[in-house]
Amino acid sequence: MSTQQDKRIHFIGAGNMASAMLRGLVSSGFKPGSLSCSSPAEAETKRLVDELGISASADNLEYLRDCDAIVLGVKPQILQSVCQELAPFLASADRQPIVISIAAGTTTQSISSWLKQDPDLLPLVRSMPNTPAQVGMGASGLFATAAVKPDQKALTQEIFEAFGIAVWVEDESQLHAVTALSGSGPAYVFEFIKGLADAGVSLGLQPDVSRQLAEATVAGAAKLCAVSHAEEIAGLQRKVMSPGGTTEQGVRVLQSEELTATVRRAMEAARDQSLYLAGEGPALAKN
Incomplete structure (x- = not known):
């Protein structure tokens, strides 16, 4: 067992993402007795207590003593009030726990100011997880x-890493690109799965059969790509395509319709909206 799995971690918030993180921590070996969460949503916290054996409270401050990490798992619109509630505790704490935010579009500068902490002295991680x-x-x-x-x-x-992969960026501004890629990316993939499934129906498949094939095809291709990470994606693609075969014809259509450029434009739009929501860019024009 990792020595990190003895650390005390408190989650403020018990919504979908915080719950997913807590489940991942328990399943990966973190001790339920070292994990806690707080939320006014009693039904959500009770479900986590019953399922995982963690501690829970409606009081955000109850389990903070001796915490090694505080995870801010609340929605961005209430993050400021939560930080202001935590500020007196952090000011008087004997030791400084790391603060981890999963709130999209909220900068470390804003969080530090709401916590009334010097941003150069506050151990703070800003994260962008995604729904998978x-x-x-x-x-x-x-x-x-x-x-x-x-x-x-x-x-x-x-x-x-208890619930997936984690990568570090050197500059906070790069989180806008992370948001556009992995944060918003599942929705792009769902759109592609829907396109595959709908096209399969138009070619004569039953809807349930077509959807199952579409889901498994995307999941299998992604897994194959991940385990073949050292190989170029184009090389994996060539292994599926026989000269003059069916796949080659389908890929030619995707290339002629500029799928790659379309994905890039989608990501640029998501990135620009992320900048706007963070107060770092102009509003996007609405069509």
């Missing part, structure tokens, strides 16, 4: 402030 965390296959981007110590960074890595 709910099935243990998340992809998270992480940014650490300069005050994060190596052991705190290692703990954060292990927390996020």
Whole structure:
């Protein structure tokens, strides 16, 4: 068992993402007795207590003493009030726990100011997880402030790897690109799966059969790509395509319709909206 799995971790919030993270932590070996959460949603916390054996409270401050990490798992619109509630505790704490935010579009500068902490001294990680965390296959981007110590960074890595992969970015501004890629990406993939399934129906398949084939095809291709990470994606693609065969004809259509350029434009739009929501860019024109 990793020494990190003895660390005390408190989650403020018990919504879908916080719940997915807690389930991942327990399933990966973190001790339920070292995990806790707080939320006014009693039904959500009771479900986690019954399922995972963790501790829970409606009081955000109850389990903070001796915490090694505090995960801010609330919606961005209430994050400021939660931080202001935590500020007196952090000001008087004997030791500084690492603070981890999963709130999209909220900068470390804003969080530090709401916590009334010097941003150069507060160990703070801003993260961008995504919804496949709910099935243990998340992809998270992480940014650490300069005050994060190596052991705190290692703990954060292990927390996020409990429900998928975790990668670090060197500049906080890169989280906008992470948002556009892995944060919003599941919706792009769902759109492609829907396109495959709908096209299969138009070619004569039953809807349920077509959807199952579409889901399994995308999941299998993604898994094959992941286990063949050292190989170029184009090389994997060529292995499916025989000269003059069916796949080659289908890929030619996707290329002629500029699928890659369309995906890039979708990501640019998502990135620009992320900048706008963070107050770092203009509003996008609405069609």
